Amino acid sequence: MKRDQHRKGTPLVNKIELYQQGMVASNAGDYAKAFTCFDQAIEGSELVASQKLEIGQFFLNTAQPWRALEIFETVKQNASRDINILKLLAKALRETGKYRESYRIAQKLYKQTEDQSWLFQMIVAVALAKDMRTVFKLLNNKPALYQAIIPYLSSINALDAATDIAKRATELWPNEASTWNYFGVVNSARGHANDAISAYRKALIIAPNDQDISFNLGNTLGSIGQAEEALDHYRNALRLSPKNIQVLRNFAENNQFQGDEPELNILIDLSKQADLENTDRSTVLYTLGKAYDDLRRYPEAMSCYLEGGAIKLQARQYSVDEEIKLLSRIRDLFHDIPSIQVNQKSEKPVFIVGLPRSGTTLIEQILAAHPSVHGAGELSDLRNIVLEKFDGRNSVHTPVFSEFLGKTGLPSSEVTSEISQRYLNQISKHAPNALKIIDKQPLNDCYLGFAALAFPHATFIHCVRDLRDTSVSCLSKNFEANFGFTDTMDTMASYAKAQREHMAFWEQAFPGRIHTVNYEDIVGDMEKHARRIVNIVGLDWSDECLNYKNTNRAIRTASAQQVRQDVYQTSVKRWERYLPKIQPLIDALG
Numbered sequence: 001m002k003r004d005q006h007r008k009g010t011p012l013v014n015k016i017e018l019y020q021q022g023m024v025a026s027n028a029g030d031y032a033k034a035f036t037c038f039d040q041a042i043e044g045s046e047l048v049a050s051q052k053l054e055i056g057q058f059f060l061n062t063a064q065p066w067r068a069l070e071i072f073e074t075v076k077q078n079a080s081r082d083i084n085i086l087k088l089l090a091k092a093l094r095e096t097g098k099y100r101e102s103y104r105i106a107q108k109l110y111k112q113t114e115d116q117s118w119l120f121q122m123i124v125a126v127a128l129a130k131d132m133r134t135v136f137k138l139l140n141n142k143p144a145l146y147q148a149i150i151p152y153l154s155s156i157n158a159l160d161a162a163t164d165i166a167k168r169a170t171e172l173w174p175n176e177a178s179t180w181n182y183f184g185v186v187n188s189a190r191g192h193a194n195d196a197i198s199a200y201r202k203a204l205i206i207a208p209n210d211q212d213i214s215f216n217l218g219n220t221l222g223s224i225g226q227a228e229e230a231l232d233h234y235r236n237a238l239r240l241s242p243k244n245i246q247v248l249r250n251f252a253e254n255n256q257f258q259g260d261e262p263e264l265n266i267l268i269d270l271s272k273q274a275d276l277e278n279t280d281r282s283t284v285l286y287t288l289g290k291a292y293d294d295l296r297r298y299p300e301a302m303s304c305y306l307e308g309g310a311i312k313l314q315a316r317q318y319s320v321d322e323e324i325k326l327l328s329r330i331r332d333l334f335h336d337i338p339s340i341q342v343n344q345k346s347e348k349p350v351f352i353v354g355l356p357r358s359g360t361t362l363i364e365q366i367l368a369a370h371p372s373v374h375g376a377g378e379l380s381d382l383r384n385i386v387l388e389k390f391d392g393r394n395s396v397h398t399p400v401f402s403e404f405l406g407k408t409g410l411p412s413s414e415v416t417s418e419i420s421q422r423y424l425n426q427i428s429k430h431a432p433n434a435l436k437i438i439d440k441q442p443l444n445d446c447y448l449g450f451a452a453l454a455f456p457h458a459t460f461i462h463c464v465r466d467l468r469d470t471s472v473s474c475l476s477k478n479f480e481a482n483f484g485f486t487d488t489m490d491t492m493a494s495y496a497k498a499q500r501e502h503m504a505f506w507e508q509a510f511p512g513r514i515h516t517v518n519y520e521d522i523v524g525d526m527e528k529h530a531r532r533i534v535n536i537v538g539l540d541w542s543d544e545c546l547n548y549k550n551t552n553r554a555i556r557t558a559s560a561q562q563v564r565q566d567v568y569q570t571s572v573k574r575w576e577r578y579l580p581k582i583q584p585l586i587d588a589l590g
Contacts, residue, residue: 177207286478354463374431493588
């Protein structure tokens with residue numbers, strides 16, 4: 001039966017109408033309906049080239065570059081010199097990893113137009129292809145190109161290339177503070193805190209009054225627990241720009257407010273400023289809330305958190321319902337779990353999952369203190385690889401509402417093996433000699449089934465905590481991660497219950513493979529439960545696991561300071577402080 005013919009005698013679906021319906025849905029933000037319409041409309045030959053290009057752009061913009069590439073290559077056959085088509089084709093080729101082909105198109109367009117943006121695209125393509133000789137030739141020792149390419153490559157996580165270019169910049173312009181600052185930024189992103197700190201210090205010697213360098217140095221020092229020195233550098237940045245909201249935010253995260261700080265008065269004044277943009281206002285409110293929390297002014301703190309979250313919610317392009325629907329779509333894929341044969345014997349991966357603020361960082365730090373374990377932090381690799389290999393999407397650009405749309409069934413044994421090997425290769429780069437490598441991305445709980453299929457011998461630890469405390473802690477944090485369920489009491493309660501349902505599904509689907517660890521148990525008897533956790537991952541006990549607070553590992557999560565302080569006991573029953581303000585949350589959690 002043809003895809004567009006429902007049953008014998010039923011007329012073919014009108015492709016033009018489907019295209020038009022898809023455009024209306026896309027313009028209205030109903031991307032699920034748009035996908036369904038475009039998926040059917042593109043089959044066949046009824047559409048003209050411009051309509052096909054519109055559909056191709058939709059697929060490209062919803063992180064399906066492989067699908068878009070097929071369309072662009074078809075259209076190009078009849079319009080090989082059309083610059084607009086070539087632009088789209090070059091982008092699709094780059095996003096599908098065909099860097100050389102993308103480079104050739106960019107090179108052709110650069111010669112035709114002399115547009116510098118195409119030179120930039122040429123550099124990006126060869127940098128992603130790891131052809132650094134050509135990269136440096138194209139950069140041609142031009143400072144402006146260096147300043148543009150380093151942050152761009154960092155933003156798309158091409159950190160190896162960004163580091164090589166940043167290092168070359170320090171060799172070319174060793175007396176320029178900006179070159180050392182860039183070198184610090186990329187090393188910090190790679191988790192090389194000491195190299196980053198060294199670079200920032202060199203930059204500050206050259207430019208002691210540069211607030212960006214002071215800010216960056218403060219951030220890296222804070223990530224390795226050197227809060228006092230971090231505060232000194234934040235104060236230096238604030239001396240230069242007293243109302244810099246991002247500096248105030250990070251200052252607050254590293255500071256225990258006493259009530260007499262000038263920064264507190266600045267935050268109060270900013271919260272009353274009527275002309276702040278919504279993003280800045282939200283950040284100010286979360287930061288002021290943290291200060292009030294330190295001062296035990298809990299009703300005022302929660303009022304700030306809730307107002308800041310409400311502002312963030314208004315700006316989101318999707319709702320918590322879409323996040324919950326994604327969990328449901330994934331469970332549907334695992335309705336019947338076939339016998340998938342994966343020749344993967346590795347016991348190296350350790351997945352620590354759970355809601356944010358449920359204790360994942362604490363458990364990672366206990367384990368990472370073991371000499372045979374490397375804590376890699378919150379990695380994006382599992383989601384990235386599953387979406388690419390199974391869903392045909394570029395994860396960097398994939399919105400939550402489009403993941404696994406139209407997918408049925410599970411990946412084949414071959415695809416599962418590819419996911420397994422690719423993931424193992426990625427995490428092994430962090431610590432090639434470690435017996436165990438921890439991925440503590442909390443939201444891997446969404447994709448846990450794929451990891452369980454890919455790694456029959458991996459360890460899975462699910463952190464659980466009193467949902468009232470977890471929810472309050474999430475509501476109090478201005479997360480940079482792109483998830484929206486922490487914005488309000490309603491969204492938090494809805495997702496928290498959905499996550500518990502999702503994990504119960506995984507426990508039933510993979511019996512005996514998921515180990516639940518209770519946060520309250522750990523803080524109640526640290527050594528007893530630390531020993532249990534070490535045993536879960538299959539290692540002998542090490543006394544170093546109780547010395548986790550003294551680690552100099554960079555921690556780039558909302559728990560960066562808490563994990564180095566004896567504050568976990570005070571986090572139990574924290575929710576009670578905020579009553580009656582949070583009574584709607586308590587009622588919604590049930």
